Amino acid sequence: MISHDANRRGSLTFVCYILVCLLCSQAKAADKTMATKVVLRDAPADRLFTLRVLPLLKIKCFGCHGTDPDDVRGDYDIRSREGLLKGGESEEPSVVPGKPAESPLYQAVMWDGIEMPPKENDRLTRTETEYIRQWIAAGAPWPDAETQLKIQQREWSVVENEDGVIVATSGGLADDWTYRRYRAEDIWAFQPLKKTDVEQAATAEQHPIDVFIGQRLQETELQSAPTADFRTLIRRAAYDLTGLPPTPNEIIEFQQAWDQNADRAWSDLVTRLLNSQHYGERWGQHWLDVVRYADTAGFSNDYERSNAWRYRDYVIRSFNDDKPYNQFVMEQIAGDELRPDDPEATIATGMLRMGPWGTAMVPQAEARQLYLDDLVHNVGQSFLSMPMRCCKCHDHKFDPLPTRDYYGLYAAFATTQPAEVDAPFLPEENRSGFAEKRKLVAELLEFATAERDKVVNKQETAARKWYADHDLPYRSENARKNDPETMKPPRHVGLTPEEKGILKVREQDVWIWERRLERYEPLAQGVYNGQDDFKNDRRLRPAKKINADWRPVNFILGGGSLEAPLKPAEPGVLSGTGLPVAAPSNEPWRLPSDLQGRRLALARWIANDRNPLTARSIVNRIWQYHFSNGIVRTANNFGAKGSKPTHPALLDWLTADFIENGWKIKRLHQLIMSSETYRRSSRPVDPRKQATVDSNNELLASFPTRRLTAEELRDATLLVSGELNPTQGGVPIMPEINMEVALQPRMIQFSIAPAHQPSRTPEERNRRSIYTYRVRGQADPFLEVMNLPNPNESCEVRDSAAVTPQAFTLMNSDVMTDRSIAFALRVQQEEPSGTGNWIRRAVQLAYGRMPTSNEQKTLHAYLTEMQGYHKENRPEPVEYPIQVVRSLVEEFTGEPFEFVERLNVYDNYVPDSKPWTVDADTRALADVCLLLFNSNEFLYVY
């Protein structure tokens, strides 16, 4: 890679070095050999010191015993031989030349007596301590700077040696970094794709994926599991592609087709599922996990991002339409520059608005930096599997990512400003129910405004009285603001402490409901290019006037601090990839630095066929969602500290194939799912051997089992209970959630966030979970307990730890009770003829199979027993509240005060069926249904 890309400084020093040789040789041709010898003669100990020992001291010791002369720990300065010989506050020499064992420095790094460096993770390796030992043994020489430079330059001129390979980059802050060496396996992701000629290895009927997977299985002599049965396969494929289980009818149809021609049935099934509208809902969720989708902004106010739902629907549409991934990338980074008049492309830039961000009580420059840092890190992580945060403060410790490149990306976004931008609605966007929903919000706004005005009026009445008492003409609150204190009434005149608090609360309420009304406006959470100006995240709009001549001035920031600009930074890309922005030039990594077009150029570079990271990243993600683990298990991190690919040739082959065929994701699904590897049973042939040889199932001898995600679980219970409304898209829906949490007061600046009010009708509520309102400050407790990821961090893979609160939620919550009642009602309606059929139908709907005779018998007995129980035990009806009384401690007085929050959705609410609206038989059957939902068979996919 280094061969063709000019590492200018590298070449330069190399040239100088040759020049020295030439000069010598010209000066005295006869002494040519000798002259060369002079230049090349490095005492081995000098070399050891320059190339091994000094870099170690710099990395491991100077941090505390060097760099900052005012803060040298233990009064021990080791930046020179003198310092080392002098020692620290103990005044004992730390190095005894020739005698490592007696040298405290060597003892310290061996953790013999004192422990240095003190952190376990920084501790020197055996090889490293050995360098120090040898160096001290050789007399601890410290060659002068000139000698060091010569030794280094010769070292740098060799791209690859036994220590590794030098990667050409735009250059680090110091030459040590620029010329450091990487182990080849650590920079695999930066290398161009290597497409193995798989046809050679494959026999005619073998699937390419099975060839690659088969190779490693053969090496370990693990026997692969046989093909799974049809029932397992349809359930696996349906959850995988749509996030929903197959219905009993779909299973029967598939079985019939399978019996005729299994291969054909399978490929038809995959095609049908890929064409299902639910495909985009399942795979869109994966992408929303990566980009941290939420409907609110987090930070102090957790302001609503009222139009974020349009980006969510854009993502779903893109997957359903099988939009080429490179186009998907370009639209999200620079849709507005790519197609300025296309609302779809504008909405796509919502990706650049996904991070938590706020301006309250944050100095403006710092808020701006927070925004840009977030973009750089997350664009790198999401599209390139290269988290960038590490090189914000310094050159990357492990990857060929100089901090210069961090600030290159930073500058690429430096003209990007977050704002709510105009984007006319598209015909394909779901705007149903807008009028009714808007009305509910307008009522709340009206209530808040009236409550606020009540207090303001009382205050102004008192103010009028004050002015009258003081024989002064009345002046409005705004007009008197700057009057001297003697010439105006006291602040909050006439108000009780309670009213003072209420005023603040209602002012905040007005803001909240005004924002929510924007949901129904043709706006998008997007970006525009323009100058830095004052930003208040309460209302973000494009600047009225764009200064076309404005150019940001960016710097590499030392330690990431705005106060420590080091060198100017220009827009640029990741040089370590070896992929230049444009044809060979002096500045191969530079992006345009106009006001407009920076992002588009960056997007083109990221979505380039030859970018070694982008396509690998998405192919690995797709693989991961199919098999629970990626070929690289750290889907967000392809760097040295990420996992290494388990099947590198397979990843490259798939990636090359993906690019050659137009970056089409559905084609990749088909390719993966048509392999034998995907269709394998989850039961190993020899479990014991597999557990020993391949405990993490990296080799895929059997199919990895997984638990349903939070969304899949909720959606599956709704589908099985017959309640799921499959409508797509639109403003966020509000499911019923635990009532205590729904009404739980939650502090925001000056006030309490509004309560969670469910959508009014079951049809509106019981939609797929991807459409639920995602609040950063408060997760839906049901989804949260089932391991919904934290929306502030990109989630590369879902956690599925089984924690006890899950049992509480799944057994006891109102949400699950309601699902089980609906499920029971459905079963009773479909099987009116008798309780025996109830059990059969319930098991069939939940498991996709008929009950065993034992299950039938025991569940029926349980049902009968519960029928008796519920005849004796009747539930009490629970009313929905129409308002909630809030209590807040008033900052001014430290006293609590109360105010009312209206819950107007309950004025005209349509509840789900509840335990007290059904009879004892239904409640008894619901007990059975609840157990089915709780059972492992329902929760796991094999």
Next chain:
Amino acid sequence: MTTIPRRDFLFGLGSSLGALALTDLCATDLCATEQSTANPLAPKSTLLPAKAKAVIMLFMEGGPSQADTFDPKTKLNELHLTESTRTKGLETGKRFYVGSPFKSRKVGNAGIEMSEPWKFLAAPEVADELCVYRGCKAESLNHPEALLHMNTGSRLGGDPGFGAWATYGLGSFNQNLPGYVVMTELALPQAGPANWTNGFLPAHFQGTRLRSTGSPLLDLNPPSYKSREHQRKALDQLAMLNSQHAEQHPEHAALSARMESYELAYRMQMSVPGIIDIDSEPRHLQQAYGLERKETAAFGRQCLMARRLVEQGVRFVQIFSGGWDSHDYIEQGHSSRINSVDQPIAALIKDLKSRGLLDDTLVVWTGEFGRTPDNNYRGGVTALGRGHNVDAMNMWFAGGGTKRGTVVGATDDIAAEAVEVVHPIRDVHVTMLNLLGLDDNKLTYFHAGRFKQLSQFGGELIPEIIA
């Protein structure tokens, strides 16, 4: 047997399963010795000698004012209402100094100075237990970030809370209760549950919020028309379904863990109500905690609960008290806040002491930052309050191996900036971990490409605090 994904076999609030190895979880030497233990919350031994076994953190949300609590300054009172020339802080424009509305005095045998609203804490048998620290500097001026910083070591959110690190490092003594318990006021503090998240640590180390009203744990009990006997029968049926399924999938080890979690849930339905049933405490003790006074009842209950939890082996208990953000009317604001926590805290310390629990229970009183000596004109009016201050704050410790009856560190003569024994928050964290027998540099977890630690990049011990 197919090995299940690492994160699948962690069983929540403890579990008795013993067969599974915990290799991947233990990325550090610290728990390398614990690998034979399946349960991530099983008690672990520490590398350093532990002085404290448990922590009770009393968090005064909003930023208590040092000059009006434990760091009074005469000089500031002299400057009252004179123009301030300080330029630090967030507010701009003209500013004036604000003297403390409270008198102060030296209390106890140790003579720790505190403001007069502290009445119960001033009793010698309580005050002489305190180690007041005046040298800490915070970093974030805004509440949510500062709260996150004090609780998770990072202002960005998403990192594990102190209690998560503590339970990760130490496990918990009681497997039928959560190891990390948080009690808030009715309203959650700013930044919400991110203050007690497990972050990137496994889900078991998440703080569990014990609710003060309603069900103590969400959905702890079934709807009221289902009896405990009903629940038992349901679980037996579920076990039947699950064991039949498990026979079909002998390769799938996660199944038994999930089955076990239902039984643990059933046991917790009994143990949790027991622990929160403070009516079983003697009347005089309830009175001592202030349960019969309206102002102190809520916080008093939580303090009493904290003692009961620690007694039962819970590792980390945190209680939030809100409303300390006195930009204005500081006299009413702070006196009312102090009044609401003073008696309960004093009772807690005495109660812990009388049971011999104080020696190994570290009590920490803190906020997220301190307050300024001056204020700006609010709406053009002289407002007697204070702004946010990251250069000075005060906190105190009691028990758990901290020095008794001591003041450590100092601020300048107007309590504007820490000048002696100055340390950032991370050093406080390092010190607290040290008291628990944990070394911040060794208590690490590999995440997103590097070994993460509570202090982020390492910190220093504050030896002056340690007895």
